[in-house]
Amino acid sequence: MAPEQAVSILRVSTRKQLDEGDGIENQRRANNDYILRKGYTLTKEVVIAESASLELKERVDLDAALTMIFALRKQKKVDTVVLYKSDRLSRGGGQEYFTIKALLVKHGLRVEYSTEQIDDSASGELLEHVLAGISRFENRQRTDRTIGTEKILTQDGFWCRSAPTGFENARDENNRPILKPTSDTTQWELLCYGLRKQMAGTHTITQVANELRSKGLCTRTYRTRDGQVKRNPMTAQAWTKICRSPLYGGMLRSKWTDGKLIQAKFNGALTPHEWSHLQKVLGLQGKGLVVFPRKKLNPQFPLRRFLRCSHCGSPSTGYPSYNRHGTWYYYYGCRNKACEGFRITAQEGQRAFVAYLKTVTPSKELLELFREIVLEKWDEKYKMLTRESTESHRKIQNLKEQKQALIELMKQNHTNLELVEELRKDFERVSNEYTLATMERDSKETKEVDAEKVINHCIGFLANSYKLWEMCSVEDKYRLQSIIFPDGVTYDGLLGKQALKISLVYAAIQELDALQHCLAAPQGVEPWLTD
Template sequence: MDNLSVFKHFAPKETDNSQLAKTAVIYTRVSHSSQEDNTSLESQRKRCEEYATTNGYSVVEYFGGTHESAKTDDRKEFNRMLTFVKRNKRVNYILVYSYERFSRTGADGMKIAQDLQKQYKVTTLSVSQGIDPSTITGEFQRNIMLLFGHLDNQMRKDKTVSGMRELVEKGYTPYSIPKGYVNLNKGSKAVDQKIVLNEEGKLLRKAFIWKADKQMRNCEIIQRLNALGLKLDDRRLCEIFANPYYCGIIVSKLTPNKAIEGKHEPMISREIFLKVNNIVADNRTHPVSHKAEDENLPLKRFSHCSECNAPMTGYIVRKKNLWYYKCRTKGCNTNKSAKQLHESFKTLISEFEVNPQQTELIQLGIASMYCVFFEEINENQKLYNSKISELKNKIESAEEKLVTGVIDRPMFDKFKAKFNDEMNKVEDLLAQIKRGSSNLEKCLKLVVKYCQKPLLWWENASIGDRMIFQNIVFPDGIIYDRKKDRILTPRVNSYFKPIPQLEGVIKGKKNGDSINFDAIPDRVTQSGFEIFHLVSLYFF
C-alpha cells in the first residue's frame, strides 16, 4: 500500500502552545526594607502589571512584597510561590522585574528555573530584560543573567567582607555581638560601639568561674543558670566556653589563624578562659566540615558517575594529604584522584582556548553561525519601523481632515487613539527585539573573553568563579567513566561548541584577514540551536 495518509491518525498530535491561556503570578522582592528607586516593591509590581496587561497575561496571585535576601533560595515567600505554581496547573508564567529579583544563587537559581520550565511547564519571565526563555537562545541568556546576579552578589560580598576584615583586625566587632554583651551605642558604626556586659553576661561570668574553680559539670551549671533566669542548653554553653571573645580576644573566620585583642570589655581573665578550656578539651571532638564549595574540589557535584549518574563528592587521605572524588551512591566503587581528574578537565577546557591575535575572527565566526538569526532580527526591525511610519502618516492625514472639516473632533480623537495604541504596541515589539539582539551580542563578547586564556583563568579564579565558568561551558556538567578512564561531556554550550572548529578554519590567520566562514555547515536560527550529540574525550 503506497498511500500513507490512512496512517496519519496514528501519529502524535502537534501541541499548539499558542492556544494555551497566559496565566501568571507576580513575584517581587527587595534585599532590605530601605531599598527604593526603580527597584522598590511598588515599582516592580507596577512594571509587572503593565507588562501583563500589554501582553495579555492573566495574573492570578501575587508573591513576595517584602524584603528577602536572594543569596539563598530558602526564602519564605519564594518557596510559597514555588509550591503554588507547582500545585496549580493553570499557572504557566512567573513574572519578575528582573532575573536577579528571582534569584542570586547562580547555578542553583538556574536549576530551579529549568526544573519549573521542564517539569511543570512554568516559564520565568523578566519584564525588563526582553528575553524569551522558551527558546534555547533565550534560556541561555536567562541563565547568563542569573549567573551574573550571583557574580554581582559575590562581588558585593567580597567588598563587604574586606571592610569587615579591616575592622576585626583593629579589634572592633562588625557583626552580631555574642550573648552576654550589649552595645550602648546601638545603631552606630563599629568604630563607635561601646560593648559592655549586661545582666546575662554577669551570670555567664559565674558559669566560667564555676567551671574553672569548682570543675562543675555542664548539666549542673545549666541547672543553676536556669534557676537564675538564664535559659541555655548544653550545646550553647559549650559554644560560649569555647569563645575567647569572653576574655577579650577576637578570633574570626574573617582573619583565620589570628588572635586579635578586642576593644570590648572582657568578661573573664585569660587565665580563667584557658583553665576552663583545658578542662573541656579532655572530651572534645572536632566534626568534619562538609562545604558546598571547596577549593580542593572544584568539580564536586559538577562531575557525575557514569555507572549511576549520581553527583560525585570528595574526601582527603590525611596521611598522604591527597584529595579524591568518589561517587555518592553507597556500594559504587567509582573513585578518582582529584589531581588526575583536574588535569583531564584542564585538557578539556584548553580545547576552547582562543589565540589573542584571532579574537575578532572567532567572534565573527560565531556571529556568522547566527547570521540567519540576525538577518531575521534586521528584517523584523525594518518591518516594525515601516509600520510605525505608516501609522504616523495616518495620524497626519487625520489631522488634515480635521482641519479641512472632513471629520469632526470626536472622530479625530477616536482615530488618533486607535493609531497611537497600535504604534505603542509596535514600538514595544521593536524595543524587545533590540534588547534581545543586544543581549546576544554581549554573550558573544563574554564567550571570547572567557576563551582567551580559559586554562589560566580556571586555575587562578576563586572557587565560586570557577564553578560559574564550568556551568556556563558545560551546562549539564561532566561524566567520569571509570571503566575507560575518560571524561564525557553530555552537552557543550552552543556559544562555545564551535570554537575548536573555528580554530581550524582560521588557522594561520590574524585579526583583519578575510575569512570564508561558509565552510562551517551549522547555522543557528531564531527557533533555536542544533541538537548536540554526546562528545567524549579520552585521557590517559
C-alpha cells in the first residue's frame, strides 16, 4: 500500500517570528520529523506569510495556499495537511478555525498537528475548542497591547503606521518609530514643489495634481510577487488628502490625539506655519477662482456660455455666419436642439448686457453711504482682531519665558538625571503649546491695511463696471461678469422680463437704497418742523 501524501504548512505573521520562537525553521523541523515518524511522503511545503515586509522568496497568503492544496487534492497528490500548531490554521476564534477545517475536510483532507495530539474523540474535540479559544484570546491581548503602545507613542509625536506618500519608515536614536523623506529624492522634491505651488493659491487642486502626475509623482510604489515595481500615479483626490493632512506640516492629528494637533518628532515637507497658511489658501479656493469655459475664449463672443436660454436655462453657444457677399455676422443661440430658444446677434446681446450694467450701477449718494458703513464695520472688526492678537502675543511671550526657564533649570540640575527627564517632558509639552499658539496667532494676525484706499478702489469698480467691461480683454470680461452675476444672465433678464441673481455687494446696496426710500418722506408731503 502506497504511503499517504502530506503537505507541510509553515506560517508566520511578523519578521520576529522568522528566527525566534515558533519560527520557520522550528516549524519545518517539527513538521518534517512528524511526517517521517508517521510514514507520510512530503509532497509540498507551503510558506504562508501575511506580512509583506518578510523577505521570503516563495510565500503565499492563506487563500492562495488553500487553492494550491485543493488543486493537489484533485490530482490525488495529497491526503493530509500538517501544521505546527492549531493556531497556525487560524487565530480568529472557534468559528473561523472550524470553518477553515470543515472546508479542508469537505475536500477529503485530514488536518494534523506536529506538536499537538488532537484526535476525533469527544475529548479531542473539546481540546480543539479550548486551543482555538486560547489562540483567539492571545491574539486579542496582543492586539490590545499593540494599540495601547501605538496610542502612547502617537500622543508623544511618533509615527506607528506605514509611511504615507513621500516618506519612509525609520527609527530615531532611541529606536522609536518616526518618518523620514523617501530615499527617492525626485519624488520628495516633486512633493515639496507641489505643496509650495499649492500654497501660492494661483492654481486649483486638479491643476497641480495633473502637473505632478505628468512629472512622475506617485502615491505609492510597491513590488508585486513576480518582482515587478508598480507605481500608482497621483490623482486629484489623493493630492487633496496630502494637502489637508497635517503630517506634511510636521504635525499629527488622529483619534489617538483626541483630534488635537501635536508636534511630530520629525519634520514634514512644510513647516507648521506654512501648512497653516496652505489651509487658509485651500479654504479660499472656489470662492475667488473663475473657471473659464473649456473652449478657448473668443473675443467675438464674450457672453458665450455666460448668457443662458430664458426657456430651458442651457448655456448659449456662439457661432458666425456670412452672406453671399462675404460679410460675417455673429450670433448667440440656445445650444439645446430640443428647445425653441432664442437667437440674437452678438451685438444685440452685448448692448443689452452693457445697458443692464448701467441700470444696476449705484448712484454716487448710495456709494458714499455704502463707503461709510463699510469703513465703520471695518474699524470695529479691526479693533476686535487687534485685541485677540494682543492676547495671543501675551500668551506666546509667556510660553517663551517658560521654555527659557526650563532650559535654565535643566542646566542647573544636569547631574540629577531623573529631574532632568521630568524637565525635558515639561519642555516638550510647553514647546508643543508654543507651536500651536503661534499657529493660532498667525491665523488671526491682522496686517495694516489702508482701508480708505481699498474701499475707494471698490467704489471705483462699482461706479464704472460697464466702462471697465467694454475696455478690458475677453478673459477679464469673463472674470468681471462672473463676479457681478455668479449664475450668469438670460436675455429676458437683461430686458427686465426676468429676475437675475446679482452678487452680494450689489444686492446689499440695492437693499440700502430700498431702506432709504422707506425712511424718506412721501412725495408731496413736507416734514413737520418745530420752530
